[in-house]
Amino acid sequence: MSRLLFFLLMPSLGIAAEFSLPAIATRVRVHHPMLKAARLTIEEARGRQLGAGRLANPTLESNFQNESRVSPRTLVFGIDQSFPLTKRLSLEKQLTSQLVTAAELEVRDVERRFIAEARAHAVKILALEKQRALRQQQTDLAHKLSSFAKSRAEKGELSPLDASQAQVDAQRLLLEGRRLESELVSLLGMLKPMLGLAPGESCVISGDLPALVMPGISPWQQRADYQMARTKTQAAQTDAALAKSKRVQDVSAGFFSAQEMQDQANGQRERTGYVGFRISIPLPFWNRNEGEIAEKSATAERHRLEAEALGKQIASEADTARREMQANADLSRETRHKLLPLVLEQTQKLEKAYEDGQVDLLSVLRAREQRLQLESAALDAERDFHLARIRYEAATGAYLP
Numbered sequence: 001m002s003r004l005l006f007f008l009l010m011p012s013l014g015i016a017a018e019f020s021l022p023a024i025a026t027r028v029r030v031h032h033p034m035l036k037a038a039r040l041t042i043e044e045a046r047g048r049q050l051g052a053g054r055l056a057n058p059t060l061e062s063n064f065q066n067e068s069r070v071s072p073r074t075l076v077f078g079i080d081q082s083f084p085l086t087k088r089l090s091l092e093k094q095l096t097s098q099l100v101t102a103a104e105l106e107v108r109d110v111e112r113r114f115i116a117e118a119r120a121h122a123v124k125i126l127a128l129e130k131q132r133a134l135r136q137q138q139t140d141l142a143h144k145l146s147s148f149a150k151s152r153a154e155k156g157e158l159s160p161l162d163a164s165q166a167q168v169d170a171q172r173l174l175l176e177g178r179r180l181e182s183e184l185v186s187l188l189g190m191l192k193p194m195l196g197l198a199p200g201e202s203c204v205i206s207g208d209l210p211a212l213v214m215p216g217i218s219p220w221q222q223r224a225d226y227q228m229a230r231t232k233t234q235a236a237q238t239d240a241a242l243a244k245s246k247r248v249q250d251v252s253a254g255f256f257s258a259q260e261m262q263d264q265a266n267g268q269r270e271r272t273g274y275v276g277f278r279i280s281i282p283l284p285f286w287n288r289n290e291g292e293i294a295e296k297s298a299t300a301e302r303h304r305l306e307a308e309a310l311g312k313q314i315a316s317e318a319d320t321a322r323r324e325m326q327a328n329a330d331l332s333r334e335t336r337h338k339l340l341p342l343v344l345e346q347t348q349k350l351e352k353a354y355e356d357g358q359v360d361l362l363s364v365l366r367a368r369e370q371r372l373q374l375e376s377a378a379l380d381a382e383r384d385f386h387l388a389r390i391r392y393e394a395a396t397g398a399y400l401p
Helices: 002-013 021-031 033-038 040-050 088-154 160-194 224-245 290-355 361-396
Strands: 017-020 059-065 073-083 203-206 251-263 269-280
Touching: 017 021, 021 033, 021 088, 033 040, 033 088, 040 088, 073 269, 088 160, 088 203, 088 224, 088 361, 160 203, 224 290, 290 361
Parallel strands: 017 203
Antiparallel strands: 059 073, 073 251, 251 269
């Protein structure tokens, strides 16, 4: 009970909603407002399926003719039912079933794209947080250097220009951190609607970026939009077969019953009646549905070619994303394991030499700038690796069940 009360009071207490990177997919799938609307397309397709493949309603006919000099009073009742001579009804059922499958795959494809977009925003947010922490660390070092230079300048041991330059560098890093904060606000503003959060609600992405591990190779044929394209191709082929089945229109058959009543000269009435069967067969002389058949056949071929082209595009997307992952992983490892240790060692030596008055401040600032650029580049490579991995998993559909 206390836990339920806690979650109910979260908005009023101003507590931020917290999500980890692995939890983003589930949250988007359940709470994205556009997905809730997209799922109704499945219900629309199922609704169309309910009325497909059924016979037309029978028709009831009634006819009354009053007595005249040459004909008796006649009352006729009849019932007629139309029947297809082809497989039209079964093809209609098959077509609507395929369209339901296509609608389900379309929703899965929308999920795939929304989840990939939300995960990309979350990765960028985590990377920005690490960049902010790096800028904060550099800002603290710059303030220490500025305080040191100022104290030495007051003693006359350093030039006042060095102290001013150190203050400028600290201010520059502070402004850079604020710029990253504005980018973070923008990304959170784009991410919150995808998570089903109101504009006024706070949102926090917790955790850290995963390790740079290459994923296994996934078959791209399972991707939802490719499966949807193939399903639409099959549906178009069924629709073409349905158009061919309409070359012969439905046959109508029925029974009728009539009762006749004739007044006689002697004041009596003679009652007679009859029962009959009738059938109506349309003759396909003038209209063989050639226009619709040609249209549906061309549509089926177009869908087949589009599915084939989409398959090639997906294969290229997956291959490109995997190559980008490998390139960024190599860049990050080379930067962190080879270049950064050398720059850190050189920076420490220059800072020590500056404290001893052996080098000028510009050399120290240049070394720190190089260190910042390398550390920032390593973080960018990690971010780009995970963004490429998201694109790879979205291209292969591997992240969706």
